[in-house]
Amino acid sequence: MTSLDELLSIARDAAEIGARMMTSEAPGTVSAKGDRDYVTELDVRIQRAIQDYLHHAAPGIDFLGEEDGGGTLDDTTDYVWVLDPIDGTSNFAHGIPLCATSLALVHRGQPLIGVITAPFLDLRYHVVHGGGAYCNDKPIQCSSTTDLRRAIVSIGDYATGEGAAEKNERRFAVTRALAENVERVRMFGAASLDLAWVAEGRTDACVILSNKPWDMAAGVVTALEAGALLVDLNGSHYDLRSVETIAVAKHLGSLPLPGVTRQGD
Structure with missing residues (x-):
């Protein structure tokens, strides 16, 4: 099994595929998945590109993506990549920059790695379970607000x-x-x-x-x-x-x- 640090590097590279495609390609056709729930052609293209990259970079790890029609996360599965190719599709389709590629590695229901890349905001978050959280390679922590x-x-x-x-x-x-x-x-x-x-x-x-x-x-x-x-x-x-x-x-x-x-x- 590849180390978590190596898998984090793979995950960050995978999320950058989504970032590059979001900032360089048009949404394409927007289709309805349900009542006021939409998917763009680019959602599907990003998911396929990232899934293909992960398959070759980290073979043997299962994959669950939003644009496969949904699905459930089996918490008995050893390792599975979980992807939202464009989180905030409605925002993206309307030109609102609050959108991101969100990718996690989950082990038996426990997220071990998380990468969130919001390219229009120039924000890139990454984390390994037990190793702290980072934005643009700087440590982050939640607020100290008490009121x-x-x-x-x-x-x-x-x-x-x-x-x-x-x-x-x-x-x-x-x-x-x-x-x-x-x-x-x-x-x-x-x-x-x-x-x-x-x-x-x-x-x-x-x-x-x-x-x-x-x-x-x-x-x-x-x-x-x-x-x-x-x-x-x-x-x-x-x-x-x-x-x-x-x-x-x-x-x-x-x-x-x-x-x-x-x-x-």
Whole structure:
């Protein structure tokens, strides 16, 4: 088995394939995957290019990509690459620079390596489990904010598709609770950046009421390595089987979310 350091180097090179393609190629045809859920031709091309590179650079490791039609992450699998070729596709298709290639190496449900490359922002995050988190090769850590009213909190996208109205009632309740208690609420439209920016201390927490592995795996290990607390919305310990994804700067400790009385341990 190739060492984690070598696999990190491979992952960083793979993410740069996405960065180069995002900044040099047009989105191409935009197709609907569902209600207000879209994929561009470039999403698919990037995924194929990265998958091909990984297959040759690190043979024998499984692969799960968003543009394969989704899928589940089997936490009994020894090693699997998990990729979102363009996290924030709607942003990208509209010329909004909040988008990134997000790639993780997951071992039996535990992210070991995370790489998030946001080329239009010139931000490149990388992490190896147990080795700290980095942005543009400099160490990062979550914020030291302790006052909820000084906290910037980002939230994930509102739901679309089947059951969206019911799902969004919960999202509206969370948004209202945050809006009444924190300094500002933000919606960036790219889960990997939500988590990376908690890790970097740009924001103090993020609340994402979903948990798809290609959206979360790289960002979760980045936030954890930077000292953030990760929980499900009910306050239980987070893992890739959780229903929701909440990252909070460790000094802040808790958020006023409906149904949550304590976060942390």
